[in-house]
Amino acid sequence: MIPNELVETLANARRVTVLTGAGVSAESGVPTFREAQTGLWARYDPLQLATPEAFDANPELVWDWYQFRRELVRNVEPNPGHYALVELANLVPAFTLVTQNVDGLHARAGSRDVIEFHGNLFENRCAAEGTVVEGRESKQLPHCPGCGAPLRPGVVWFGESIPAAASEQAFAAAGDCDVFFSIGTSSLVYPAAGLVEIAREAGAVLVEINPEPTDIAASLDFALAGKSGQILPDLVKRLGDHRT
Numbered sequence: 001m002i003p004n005e006l007v008e009t010l011a012n013a014r015r016v017t018v019l020t021g022a023g024v025s026a027e028s029g030v031p032t033f034r035e036a037q038t039g040l041w042a043r044y045d046p047l048q049l050a051t052p053e054a055f056d057a058n059p060e061l062v063w064d065w066y067q068f069r070r071e072l073v074r075n076v077e078p079n080p081g082h083y084a085l086v087e088l089a090n091l092v093p094a095f096t097l098v099t100q101n102v103d104g105l106h107a108r109a110g111s112r113d114v115i116e117f118h119g120n121l122f123e124n125r126c127a128a129e130g131t132v133v134e135g136r137e138s139k140q141l142p143h144c145p146g147c148g149a150p151l152r153p154g155v156v157w158f159g160e161s162i163p164a165a166a167s168e169q170a171f172a173a174a175g176d177c178d179v180f181f182s183i184g185t186s187s188l189v190y191p192a193a194g195l196v197e198i199a200r201e202a203g204a205v206l207v208e209i210n211p212e213p214t215d216i217a218a219s220l221d222f223a224l225a226g227k228s229g230q231i232l233p234d235l236v237k238r239l240g241d242h243r244t
């Protein structure tokens with residue numbers, strides 16, 4: 001399943017950059033962003049709910065959706081795919097992990113310096129001032145102690161810009177790597193989906209890990225069809241064996 005050529009390439013790589021999406025958390029039991037929502041949320045489209053307009057129109061509804069997702073994520077664990085990425089970082093000279101996921105599971109698995117391209121589910125910000133507000137977790141929509149505006153989750157909604165530092169670091173890492181992995185993402189959301197193009201233009205070897213082919217299939221050097229929780233541990237074992 002893991003081509004020898006890819007193991008060789010990784011063994012000689014100076015810098016590896018990884019972009020992950022919701023598929024990496026799927027085996028932890030976190031529904032991916034585009035699969036149908038269930039239960040109470042079945043009738044809502046995440047693409048509609050994850051927007052400033054939805055929050056302005058109905059902050060309580062959007063807050064409830066994020067509370068539901070926080071509760072779900074609190075009750076799951078990182079999976080072997082998350083842990084394999086922690087190991088991969090120790091097997092190459094330089095490693096950067098960029099995630100579109102807001103669930104914090106990479107950090108819980110032990111990954112360090114994770115670039116959270118779309119923010120973090122568990123952070124709260126004042127919807128008016130944008131400042132982070134600590135310790136106001138509550139079932140009901142909380143309000144800013146400073147100005148009284150509603151609080152909102154510290155995630156990047158559709159139509160909002162990526163945090164400048166995360167964007168700069170992610171584009172720099174994509175533009176200066178020997179191998180770029182796109183793992184568990186449908187490659188539909190920009191500008192995250194544009195990182196692979198930056199890596200390709202910089203001459204990186206492009207690898208995708210996904211049970212389904214995505215829009216970037218034509219530019220790939222390696223397309224590993226399967227689940228990240230199965231392929232990544234296999235890949236890391238092969239690389240570790242190659243090193244010994």
Ligand code: BV8
Pocket residue numbers: 020021022023024026027032033034035047050100101102118155156157158159160161162183184185186187188189190191209210211212214226227228229
């Ligand atoms: C912005 C946080 C500038 C919230 C999310 C071109 C350039 C710039 C912008 C745009 C553009 N074209 C369109 C836009 C606008 C928009 C966009 O991209 N829309 C899409 C729908 C076309 N982009 C934006 O608005 C971005 N901002 O560009 O700022 C700007 C400013 C003002 C005005 C205009 C532009 C902000 C986007 C951020 C949105 N926030 N999340 C929240 O989570 O609630 S994005 C959301 O989608 C999640 O973060 C998620 O991670 C992300 C991407 O989805 P995926 O991770 O790929 O998940 P998905 O379910 O789609 O796919 C899962 C994949 O896993 C599948 O392929 C599946 O096969 C695979 N899989 C399943 N199981 C496994 C697996 N793989 C491996 N193993 C498994 N076991």
